[in-house]
Amino acid sequence: MASMLMINADKCTGCHNCELACSMGHEGVFRPSATRVHVYTWEREGFSVPMMCQHCRDAPCITVCTPHALTRDPVTGWVNLDNGKCIGCKMCVQACPFGNAVWDEETVKILKCDNCGGDPACAKVCPTHALEWVDDVTATRARKRAFSEKFKHAFSE
């Protein structure tokens, strides 16, 4: 059984607490530009979405990482980043289909979610459960059930 960070964008209020907890946890300061999770807000629509590394099973970032700084963890299945091996070529930034590998000019390194080693700070501070650290099979099933409910409503009207 593995866990994953589930993004429930419909519950996100755009408060950025996840970014603050992330930067404090990893960098020891409050600095939203140095976080592994980023919240994007569409002002006119009043809609926000938190984004972070999805730890893809077939990860393009690992494929393009020449110095093997990005590797698959054999136990957790996560994509791990070894900053010591990283040469700062930013190929992972180019390859990530979601833009979830981010180059930070101030700390001079790639920032990428590491699930806080299994207890993600972002999910803990999220006041609305827009981010949840959950069992991946159950959670993906739950998502399917939630969507199927929309069919139920559509057909029962």
Added chain:
Amino acid sequence: MDGWIGKVLRVNLSTDKVSTEALDPGLAKDYIGARGLGTKIMTDEVDPKVDPLSPENKLIFMPGPLTGTFAPSAGRYTVVTKGALTGAIASANSGGTWGPALKFAGYDAVIIEGAAPKPVYLWIKNAKVEIRDASHLWGKDVPETSDAIRAETDDDAKIACIGPAGENRVLFACIMNDLHRAAGRSGVGAVMGSKNLKAIAVVGTGAVTCADPKAFESAVVKARDKIHKHPVGGTGLRLYGTDVLTNILNQIGGYPTKNYQDGHFPTADKLGGETLAATLLQRPKGCFSCIISCGRVTKVTNPKYAGEGEGPEYETSWGFGGDCCIDDLDAVTKANYLCNEYGMDAISMAVTVACAMELYEMGLITKEDTGGIALEWGNAEAMVEVTRLTGIGEGFGKKLALGSYRLAESCGHPELSMTVKKQEIPAYDARAVQGIGLNFATANCGAAHVRGYTIAPEVLGNPVKVDKDTIEGKPALVILFQNLTAALDATGACLFTTFGIGADELAEMLGAVTGVGYTSEDFMKCGDRIWNLERQWNLNAGLTANDDTLPPRLLKEPIKTGASKGRLSRLPEMLPEYYELRGWDKNGVPTASKLGELGLTA
């Protein structure tokens, strides 16, 4: 410094000079930030007798030391200036993401001096600060301005700006940020307009540091937990927004109706937060670091009033609603959108419309004045139209732009303006709730509910229930709430956190983030100091004890219907005790010993 950045940005628009200076740690400790430190800078640098719309007035944008941290709901900044509407000290605060962005860019404050010869905006990207031409933005509303500036600066830029109302010096124009958040009251937007400053756009990639992360996190977890468990802070505000108050205030007979002629509106439920949640609400929204999410993302599909945006808040829903005898939530929400788009304080706008409706009924304003608009009680279309005219500065809107006091005075009936210090009174009838009336009368920025929100104990029972009708103990209660709020505002926290936490929790968080030891007593003393500093400014500006009063209607005309029928405000009985407990003389002037106790000078 921790919590504070330690640097202030100063921009003189007359000379184009941009400079930075260090923040004085001693002053930071005593005045905390935002409303407190901003007022200290203002009083040190600006003559209180200055014309608010002259280049000699200054405009200070200032977050607090908690702003930019994950202290719950603490992402606010305050605009301090001399109010265009009031002539008193103005300190209007706003949430959203602009205040934190300023700190991440590396500044505790931006002080705007002078006035630009032509429209400009300020573009701040960390250490890079540019005064840019804004001729092409002049006349644009808030969403148009925000989009245009982002297109020519940075996708992630946070924008605080004025709309056409601020440009046209509507006396209750506000400064908007994040499209829907307002530094709303006292006419701070008109001051920005007088400086030809259209906007301040900010992007910051820096950090806010914390003196003791472990202690801070532990204090934050405790504070969050208390707010989460509170029925208002944890549940009510998220489900129904501030508009949850409509039915509560109406039931106790404290819902001002028909320009305060009454305290009960029979169909108020149609305007309440429960109705809003069931009809127009799309989703709740939070400001930076907020765990409450009282913001309402709404949509009106009714073609007559179609639009999208945020709100209404309780005060807006009441003002354009019950106070104008209107129960059409679509129309009220539309008027709210217009206020946000044009950049106007919705409370002052709405109460000014209500006042105009009464003057129209009396025949003191005619169709000739309004350009053919039948400004009758309950006429929702007329209410929306005059709001629009005020925003664009046309026709009868030019008269409404002066606010209700000057409007009623021009008709020979200033007593029909529901204002204190020329600022419109918000949505709580001082005849039905005694303490809040005393707060309205004494608030340094003019009538405001957010200076000493005694509605919490007097109506909502938070943190303890106090009899709303008695005057016993009310002066002390009002002073306690006013001082707490002044200190809280100075930290950058949202007033709604007091639905769960108080001075103990705020002092603990503030101490951990700054490394400056604050006891709860120190914290409350900071609030007292800020309050007295504001008071001194007002006295030096020419205000007197005569300005600490309520409109005669609230003192002499009893509420006609509802649960508070027959009641009056007993302000005159409370005021002498208030002065005495404040350490002020009979004329409301702080005594030398009081000033000495707070480290202030006469």
